[in-house]
Amino acid sequence: xxxxxxxxxxxxxxxxxxxxxxQGGRALTVFAAASLTESxxxxxKEFEAGHPGVDVRLNFAGSxxxxxxxxxxxxxxxxxxxxxANMEKVxxxxxxxxxxxxxxKLTIVTPPGNPAxxxxxxxxxxxxxxxxxxxxxxxxxxxxxxxxxAAGVTLRPASEEQDVKAVxxxxxxxxxxxxxxxxxxxxxxxxxxxxVGFPEADKAVNxxxxxxxxxxxxxxxxxxxxxxxxxxxxxxxxxxxxxSAP
Amino acid sequence: MSTRDRRVRTGLPVLLWVPAAVALALxxxxxxxxxxxxxxxxxxxxxxxxxxxxxLGLSLRTAALSTVLCLLLxxxxxxxxxxxxxxxxxxxxxxxxxxxxxPPVVGGLALLYxxxxxxxxxxxxxxxxxxxxxxxVVIAQVFVAMPFLVVGLxxxxxxAGERYEAVAATLGARPWxxxxxxxxxxxxxxxxxxxxxxxxxxxxxxxxxxxFAGSLEGVTRTLPLQVYLLAETDVDxxxxxxxxxxxxxxxxxxxxxxxxLRGQR
Numbered sequence: 001x002x003x004x005x006x007x008x009x010x011x012x013x014x015x016x017x018x019x020x021x022x023q024g025g026r027a028l029t030v031f032a033a034a035s036l037t038e039s040x041x042x043x044x045k046e047f048e049a050g051h052p053g054v055d056v057r058l059n060f061a062g063s064x065x066x067x068x069x070x071x072x073x074x075x076x077x078x079x080x081x082x083x084x085a086n087m088e089k090v091x092x093x094x095x096x097x098x099x100x101x102x103x104x105k106l107t108i109v110t111p112p113g114n115p116a117x118x119x120x121x122x123x124x125x126x127x128x129x130x131x132x133x134x135x136x137x138x139x140x141x142x143x144x145x146x147x148x149x150a151a152g153v154t155l156r157p158a159s160e161e162q163d164v165k166a167v168x169x170x171x172x173x174x175x176x177x178x179x180x181x182x183x184x185x186x187x188x189x190x191x192x193x194x195x196v197g198f199p200e201a202d203k204a205v206n207x208x209x210x211x212x213x214x215x216x217x218x219x220x221x222x223x224x225x226x227x228x229x230x231x232x233x234x235x236x237x238x239x240x241x242x243x244s245a246p
Numbered sequence: 247m248s249t250r251d252r253r254v255r256t257g258l259p260v261l262l263w264v265p266a267a268v269a270l271a272l273x274x275x276x277x278x279x280x281x282x283x284x285x286x287x288x289x290x291x292x293x294x295x296x297x298x299x300x301x302l303g304l305s306l307r308t309a310a311l312s313t314v315l316c317l318l319l320x321x322x323x324x325x326x327x328x329x330x331x332x333x334x335x336x337x338x339x340x341x342x343x344x345x346x347x348x349p350p351v352v353g354g355l356a357l358l359y360x361x362x363x364x365x366x367x368x369x370x371x372x373x374x375x376x377x378x379x380x381x382x383v384v385i386a387q388v389f390v391a392m393p394f395l396v397v398g399l400x401x402x403x404x405x406a407g408e409r410y411e412a413v414a415a416t417l418g419a420r421p422w423x424x425x426x427x428x429x430x431x432x433x434x435x436x437x438x439x440x441x442x443x444x445x446x447x448x449x450x451x452x453x454x455x456x457x458f459a460g461s462l463e464g465v466t467r468t469l470p471l472q473v474y475l476l477a478e479t480d481v482d483x484x485x486x487x488x489x490x491x492x493x494x495x496x497x498x499x500x501x502x503x504x505x506x507l508r509g510q511r
Contacts, residue, residue, distance in 0.1 A: 158459025
């Protein structure tokens with residue numbers, strides 16, 4: 001009898017692991033760009049509240065790292081990228097063409113109170129101003145270069161960082177007079193930085209596309225999640241995080 | 247392996263072979279994977295790209311300078327830690343290990359808050375900017391690499407003991423002569439292996455450098471930073487440079503390992 005119970009319990013456990021798609025215990029895996037951390041975490045709660053028994057698993061990382069994981073057969077239902085280039089890398093894996101659900105643009109950030117009195121992009125090319133930007137190889141750096149070109153400014157960065165968060169860290173620590181980051185990142189940093197907008201930012205707007213993967217284990221849920229992101233609630237959450245509507 | 251042919255064979259428990267093989271595979275197979283992933287035909291072009299050449303040159307220069315500083319500063323520190331009878335020296339021995347245990351990123355942040363513009367020391371140095379300079383790269387490397395030299399050397403000094411030094415002293419040798427003619431020759435092998443380890447650690451330094459010194463081609467972007475940047479965008483380029491680092495690492499081991507092994511005895 002005891003043996004039977006153990007076997008039955010084991011069978012139950014195995015069944016639970018195996019399918020997992022019955023009633024409860026469904027998991028929806030969402031790969032999202034790091035800049036979406038705040039907004040998608042909020043949307044995760046809303047989605048789970050509306051879909052009892054569904055567990056949304058968010059995987060945040062740089063878009064190119066996520067695209068690389070997907071190309072290497074990572075199992076995911078939804079991919080939200082911070083730029084179109086990385087979405088295009090996985091085009092063959094998508095169930096349907098990606099749609100843009102938000103845009104993000106650059107802003108200058110300075111240490112709190114703007115001690116170096118930065119007023120525009122031109123100040124970032126001046127001697128004596130310690131500027132930190134993203135490396136041109138990564139999306140935020142490409143956007144920075146585009147904006148600087150549009151403004152006719154040659155940036156003289158003291159350092160070209162790997163990602164936006166590294167730029168923020170340097171500015172927050174007071175080790176840079178100015179940095180170029182996305183509006184959403186500046187917002188997430190709160191009082192740690194002062195944001196200084198500049199008109200040329202409109203020349204380098206970043207599109208955020210989202211798509212359901214062809215191999216999505218939870219295709220129906222994935223579609224509903226995308227609908228949530230694109231719907232009124234999702235857009236309100238994204239606006240709160242500093243994103244603009246497409 | 248050659249020691250297996252000796253007269254007395256205790257025999258190796260077969261059980262040890264399995265985890266040993268797994269351990270070896272864990273070290274070797276990733277490198278094999280790296281080689282397999284690389285496109286050998288485009289390798290020369292990628293390695294000789296301006297960014298790669300600048301990064302390699304910077305890496306070799308800074309790592310060499312850091313190793314010299316490790317010797318000039320860490321060597322005396324090891325002697326003091328091993329020989330001094332000042333109270334609290336045991337605590338100091340533990341403190342020296344700190345960079346070895348800390349994640350390098352934490353070390354980088356610590357350096358930033360010491361030597362940065364708003365830092366404890368940095369705020370008293372108006373007009374001197376340390377972050378974002380090649381000097382910052384060297385400081386970060388010395389910070390993480392010096393414990394390798396100090397710990398190895400201090401251990402060797404204490405193992406060697408003070409008998410010979412005492413004899414030399416009773417024969418009338420002055421402290422500096424004892425140090426130069428007795429102490430240093432005794433620990434030369436340990437010094438060699440410590441220097442090699444420090445150089446290797448400095449060459450591979452990443453976290454403290456990117457946090458404290460930033461990343462700018464030719465100034466602060468060493469080879470590991472260049473690999474990290476390329477991994478975002480140009481994976482083949484990153485693989486090629488990784489191979490270059492592996493080659494340099496193997497060269498360092500080949501030059502130094504026999505000597506380092508002797509130093510362990």
